[in-house]
Each structure stands twice: as C-alpha cells, then as structure tokens.
Amino acid sequence: MHTHLRDPADGLLVLPQDGARIDRRDAERKRPEWLSEIWSTPGTRVLRLYGRRARLSGNRLEYESASGPLPEGAVALGAVDPAELPDAAAAAELGAAAPVHVVTVAHPKPADEQAAAGTTGTTWADLAFAGSQLTPLDAALLTQALAITAWHARTPFCASCGTATEVEVSGWRRVCPNCGAQTFPRTDPAVITAVLDTDDRILLGSAHRWETHRYSTFAGFVEAGESVEAALAREIEEEAGVVVSDIRYMGSQSWPFPRSLMLGHFAVTQDASVARPDGDEIRDVRWFTRAELAEAAEAGEVSLPTRSSISRALIERWHGSMIDAVSDAKPRPAARGAANGQPGPRGQQPR
Numbered sequence: 001m002h003t004h005l006r007d008p009a010d011g012l013l014v015l016p017q018d019g020a021r022i023d024r025r026d027a028e029r030k031r032p033e034w035l036s037e038i039w040s041t042p043g044t045r046v047l048r049l050y051g052r053r054a055r056l057s058g059n060r061l062e063y064e065s066a067s068g069p070l071p072e073g074a075v076a077l078g079a080v081d082p083a084e085l086p087d088a089a090a091a092a093e094l095g096a097a098a099p100v101h102v103v104t105v106a107h108p109k110p111a112d113e114q115a116a117a118g119t120t121g122t123t124w125a126d127l128a129f130a131g132s133q134l135t136p137l138d139a140a141l142l143t144q145a146l147a148i149t150a151w152h153a154r155t156p157f158c159a160s161c162g163t164a165t166e167v168e169v170s171g172w173r174r175v176c177p178n179c180g181a182q183t184f185p186r187t188d189p190a191v192i193t194a195v196l197d198t199d200d201r202i203l204l205g206s207a208h209r210w211e212t213h214r215y216s217t218f219a220g221f222v223e224a225g226e227s228v229e230a231a232l233a234r235e236i237e238e239e240a241g242v243v244v245s246d247i248r249y250m251g252s253q254s255w256p257f258p259r260s261l262m263l264g265h266f267a268v269t270q271d272a273s274v275a276r277p278d279g280d281e282i283r284d285v286r287w288f289t290r291a292e293l294a295e296a297a298e299a300g301e302v303s304l305p306t307r308s309s310i311s312r313a314l315i316e317r318w319h320g321s322m323i324d325a326v327s328d329a330k331p332r333p334a335a336r337g338a339a340n341g342q343p344g345p346r347g348q349q350p351r
C-alpha cells in the first residue's frame with residue numbers, strides 16, 4: 001500500500017498521485033480532430049465516471065476500449081505508458097503503439113443509481129477514500145478526470161455575457177461563440193496546515209460540519225490578493241486563535257471537489273495556551289502528543305481524515321509512523337462536507 005512515510009530527498013510528503021506520468025499532449029490536443037483521432041486509435045482506453053466514482057476491477061480502475069461514436073463530453077486526459085495500465089497485455093495484442101491514450105467520459109448519475117439499475121457486483125472507487133489504495137497512475141487519472149468533469153459541469157455559460165459556451169482543445173478550453181471569451185480549467189489554491197507547538201505537539205480542529213470526534217488539520221482558501229503565507233497565518237488565527245511562524249512547505253495535492261489545490265504546510269506557534277475554536281466553523285481544537293493521538297485514533301475516540309488526503313499525510317509525517325485509526329475501516333456518514341475526506345476550506349462543498 002501507498003505510504004506517506006518514505007522521506008524523499010527533498011523532504012516533501014509522498015502522496016497517492018505522486019510519480020504518475022501522464023503526457024497531456026498540449027500541442028496535439030489543440031487540433032480539432034485530435035479527440036476523434038485518438039478515440040478511433042486501437043488501444044485507446046476509456047475511464048468512465050459515474051458521478052464522483054469510477055469502476056474498480058480488483059484494486060485497479062477499470063479502463064474500457066473506445067467503441068462506437070465519440071461520446072458527447074469526452075475529454076482527452078493524455079498519453080500513458082501501457083505497461084502501467086492494468087490490461088497491458090490486451091493493449092499489446094491490439095497492436096497499440098506506446099503510449100496509450102486515455103479518454104474520460106462522465107455519466108452524471110452517481111454510482112449508487114447505476115448499481116441499483118443492474119450493475120450489481122461492481123465495486124467503485126471514490127478518490128477521497130480509495131486514493132491511497134490505487135496505483136499512482138490510477139489515482140492521478142481519476143483526479144484529473146474528476147477535476148475536468150467538475151469544471152465542465154460548472155462552466156456551461158460565459159461569465160462575461162451569459163451565452164452558452166462551446167468546448168475546444170479536446171475538452172481543455174471553453175469559448176463563448178458570442179463574445180469570444182475563453183475559459184480554462186483553473187484551480188483554487190487552498191492552504192492546509194499542521195500546527196505544532198514548541199513541545200512538538202500537534203493542534204487539530206473539529207469542524208461543526210463533520211461528525212463529532214473527527215479531528216483534522218486546518219484549511220482555507222487563498223483569497224484574492226493574498227499570498228500563501230498570509231492566507232495560512234490568517235486562517236490559523238481565525239480558526240484556532242494561534243499565531244504561527246516557521247512555515248514549512250510540505251507538498252501539494254489536487255483535490256477535485258470541485259477544484260482545490262491543497263498546499264500542505266507545517267507551522268509552529270510559540271504560544272499554545274491561546275488555542276481556541278472560532279465558535280463558528282470550528283467546534284473544538286485540541287493539542288495532542290504522538291501517543292495521545294495514536295491511542296485516541298486506535299480506540300475510535302478520534303477519527304482522522306482519510307489516508308488518501310494530504311491532511312492525513314501531514315499528521316502521519318509529524319507522528320513518524322502510520323496511525324491505525326478505527327475510522328479508516330468504515331465509510332464516512334454522508335454528512336455535509338464529509339465526502340471531502342479532509343477539511344474543506346470554507347465555501348467548498350461536495351457536488
């Protein structure tokens with residue numbers, strides 16, 4: 001299984017998507033015929049999304065052959081090494097020249113409804129919960145597919161004049177036929193921070209919108225005109241009342257619910273005693289030693305963010321080993337915001 005605990009030379013966190021190689025083929029995907037060409041290329045693989053989920057076959061994502069006419073809304077994800085796909089042998093039989101193209105097709109209905117409609121026996125991958133069980137390539141392709149699909153779902157009209165927009169660049173640009181405005185699938189930077197004190201304890205918070213006893217790191221969006229460092233200090237002071245310094249960047253993770261880029265950090269406070277919940281978003285804040293957090297998580301008294309999340313990676317990097325949390329074994333209740341698996345910055349809701 002994936003582990004955060006390998007300490008690479010640069011000291012950054014190791015996250016589920018890290019190391020995946022996807023060539024987005026920026027020069028080629030601009031050609032209007034590109035998507036049709038790769039759709040009819042032998043060996044091309046299709047990653048279908050059903051709501052927020054994809055089918056699993058064993059512990060790999062299920063990639064289908066491309067057949068029939070090019071579906072509406074298909075997006076070219078890029079080219080990958082066929083040896084890293086689960087059906088490498090099948091791709092070779094088809095005579096596919098490396099690399100293999102992957103296209104995503106989104107079905108708006110969630111997986112549960114599809115299952116109810118007869119695809120029983122199918123297992124499903126939800127990135128927030130299964131990401132750490134997937135190969136880096138599967139996790140990266142699923143992340144990319146969810147992110148681009150969420151963007152299309154939220155960008156049907158021109159922000160300048162309100163006209164229905166059209167898709168270009170094999171799914172990577174929308175353009176307004178009336179005023180010509182172009183829209184790109186940008187992402188929202190958010191800071192996510194593990195706050196430590198001078199005794200090397202960790203400060204975690206529990207938000208009102210989560211189930212009780214769930215504790216995690218602090219997260220918030222970078223606002224307009226703000227630096228990452230300023231946003232980090234502001235969010236921590238607002239949510240937990242502490243002033244931080246010694247900010248250390250630890251790595252980033254795309255979190256496509258719907259379009260966040262989580263920028264993970266450690267920060268230190270010189271005065272742990274002033275920590276308090278904000279009384280609005282945060283219900284409780286609590287300092288933990290390593291032993292206290294591990295014991296509480298193993299006893300089920302505290303539930304932690306999913307192992308797929310950068311929040312969990314920050315906590316376990318601080319802890320120095322994996323924490324065997326009771327909460328890892330069960331899916332989270334469908335509480336508002338809980339599907340994110342890690343603290344959503346304010347205003348970030350699951351679809």
Ligand SMILES: [Zn+2]
Nearest residue numbers: 158161176179
């Ligand atoms: Zn327009």
